[in-house]
Amino acid sequence: MKKRGAPAADGKIVLTEGKTRTGGQAVRMIDVANAANVSLMTVSRALNEPSKLSEETRKLVLDTVRRIGYVPNHIASNLASARSNVVGQIVPSIQNSLYSHTIQGSSDVLRAAGMHLLLADSGYSLDEEEALIGAFLAQRVCGLVLHNTAHTPRAVQIIRQAGIPIIETGDLVHNPLDMAISYSNFNASKEMTLYLAARGYKSIGFVCLATRNNLRAKERLKGYNAALTALGRARNPALVREVEGGLTSGAHAMTDMMQRAPEVDAIFFAGDVLAVGALFEAQRRNWKVPERIAIAGFDDLDILRHTVPRLTCLNLPRLEIGRRSAEAVLQRLRNDGPVMPGRLDLGFEIIQREST
Amino acid sequence: MKKRGAPAADGKIVLTEGKTRTGGQAVRMIDVANAANVSLMTVSRALNEPSKLSEETRKLVLDTVRRIGYVPNHIASNLASARSNVVGQIVPSIQNSLYSHTIQGSSDVLRAAGMHLLLADSGYSLDEEEALIGAFLAQRVCGLVLHNTAHTPRAVQIIRQAGIPIIETGDLVHNPLDMAISYSNFNASKEMTLYLAARGYKSIGFVCLATRNNLRAKERLKGYNAALTALGRARNPALVREVEGGLTSGAHAMTDMMQRAPEVDAIFFAGDVLAVGALFEAQRRNWKVPERIAIAGFDDLDILRHTVPRLTCLNLPRLEIGRRSAEAVLQRLRNDGPVMPGRLDLGFEIIQREST
């Protein structure tokens, strides 16, 4: 009777005086078993549930593993166990430092748990996101962290079918697919506007990214408008602009707005690096900040702390969002039930600095 | 005779009036085959080599796939085919914008090729990198993009055994494990120093990250020294500093150096955001840049174009490095031979702006 699982007859593995040569072929678990004179299952246990083996056997196996340079095949392991140790994360842009903070957060937590991060960016496109979700599900990720809170109908459908934990992080939506872990864009924007009013600014401008196809920007604009309403101030279209991202864009938005509405005395840049671009432009034109024009930003980018003047902004829990998202996935995987609340508000704070 | 591959008797899949319910269980290829009344292989072909099927059959199968919401299991596919569609990338830090550009580059290329990116950061630690390499090989990545050019002996060993394409991107090393795709830190640093000398600066300071455990920083320091030698200038320890990364750190380095060596008239910050930190500090102290002190940076961060004055720096092909690395992996996978040259120099350029 042929011994099951014996090394392939073509001799992929050659043991020579205690050293291993693999000729590009991977060492398999069965090779370790043969080398250590135990069964394949014993090797599997030594690696996965070491406590269930005698210390002697365990040591023998683990030594052999090291000696012949065995690297477990998690692909096979995942298939056999119908489990996965990979979490997928999709962000609008990898380069954007805001998202890289969130990515760092999930990466840290996953790594500590022996899990891995499959990463992709949707380029701010819903269709691309849908394609990526499909591709990630095909990779049998055990959880998915999305930034978007809007999705194509088909994306929603395949997500629902997948039955894995899904975290949405871009906004604290009221009806998440599964869980939302974020801060409220609406509240953040509203509070900052109220704060500027409290500082005495009479004519507060608002600049954000295109609200079309961008729920976050939309919420921020709503927050700004809600603040105006609360303050009993009228809306003025000349004080609101939707622009593209980027430093240059922020600079233009400021100069344009000051031309069209010279009474503006503060501008809240609710997106990206717009505020920084505006500040640099003000430096260039020798406009005093905040005397001539006060500037507030959204995210607490590292440089905002170092510009002259330092920039007032919101402090959003970007890193923490990543961490908590990964933790939520892990927790759901362990308990296999919706233990977490559907929404986790990580809050925000206003950081007052010299620019307002 | 029991029909092989029939749906499990417990009826995981229930087809009801053309709709699918999966109850959390995944639809398998065999379910598609049964639903379409073809063999499993036909489904496999419809998905992977559609040209080998009659249009009729292909359409039938693909429609069925959509109808019952089948998502292929790439884990199983990878195992069976001994191929993988995942490339691993390990960077020192995910948050650092320099690396996120490189990540974006590889992500873009991989995505276009239908491959995926498994990402992790080593936190600048060689041991952590070793652990990650092991973990990624266990995931059977089909290629590996590393930033480090130094590795632990064990990391080198398991990489060699893996027999997959490896790209090192942090420096244009002379003896890469497999392929190096980068620019030369030595040359970049040397050229910038020579450029500053050509601009008329007599006493050029140099600030970089700790050279211990950081080959890139070491090469940059060597480049600076080589330039001094070429210029026939003496080395002055007071003009060289190794510091931690960060804006604050750059600010301190500058003030310290100007105190210890007041004759310094230009400083080359060969790392991270040090130059920006120094510039902001100069603004704060009202030191004229470049009149009192010229400042040059290493990487062309987005903000360097917008500061006042704009900062002279090197333009390094960060994004391109990511792209070309991913492309190199793909090419090697296709040709299965070392077609690429071992080293690919993507060059750099000096961007002269107002700060020097």
Added chain:
DNA sequence: CTGTTAGCGCTTTCAG
């Protein structure tokens, strides 16, 4: 063009 057979490397389950 379509189907059948035999695994990929591992875990699960059940026996001892």
Added chain:
DNA sequence: CTGAAAGCGCTAACAG
């Protein structure tokens, strides 16, 4: 505590 059998969901290789 250790081992044997039976797949995980898919593809390679060969047949028709």
